[in-house]
Amino acid sequence: MPDGGNIMRGTNSEATAVLALVVVGLVIRSQLRARPLRRHGSLVFPVLFAVLGVAGLAFGIASVVKEHPLTTLPIVLLTVSLAVAAGLGAARSRTVRVWRDPERGVLRQGTAVTTGLWLTSAAVHFGLGMWIDHAAGAGILGATSLYAYLAIGLGTQNLLLRGRAAAL
Known part of the structure; x- marks a missing residue:
């Protein structure tokens, strides 16, 4: 007979995967629309995600340390994951079209x-997250x-896009 902890862990993983797919899907959908590149608007979602990210990391760390001490490897993997997010955000920023429209201003x-x-x-996040949790x-935590x-990924992308827009 399975114990409740394993069942809950599986349910959490499935719910997290569904939530991740929904959030990433909404972000991708937003990215594909032509929309103004506003001075401060492009940082609203990264700031919101940062607040949620701090809460998520605190919860994730607490979920580990209630079982046993947190070791170095998960922290290193988490750091690598966040560095990869910045790198992929920078790469994505180069693939977004940015142009000036006489009526609507700078668009992306x-x-x-x-x-x-x-x-x-x-x-990458899903794979590294599984590795972190393992x-x-x-x-x-992952x-x-x-x-x-x-x-980090969206913030990096948006900051670099703002730089490109300023050059127009």
Whole structure:
């Protein structure tokens, strides 16, 4: 007979995967629309994701340490994951079209390559998240790092896009 902890862990993983797919899907959908590149608007979602990311990381760390001490490997993997998020955000920023429209100002629109890089980013986060959770031996630190991952990736992308827009 399975114990309740294993059942809950499986349910948390499935719910986290569904939530991740929904969030990434909404972000990709937003990226593919032609929309104004606003001075401060492009940082609203990264800031929101950062707040949620800090809460998620705190919850994830607590989920590990209630079982046993947190070791170095999950922290190193988490750091690598967040560095990869920044790198993929920088790569995505180069694939977004940025142009000036006389009536609407500076516009931006993601491309098929942008979508491919978002899907790659989601797959990388999922894989590294599973590795983090395996290395931690307990808890859901990898899964709960999603918002921090999105904050860093989207924040990097949007800051670099703002730089490109300023050059127009």
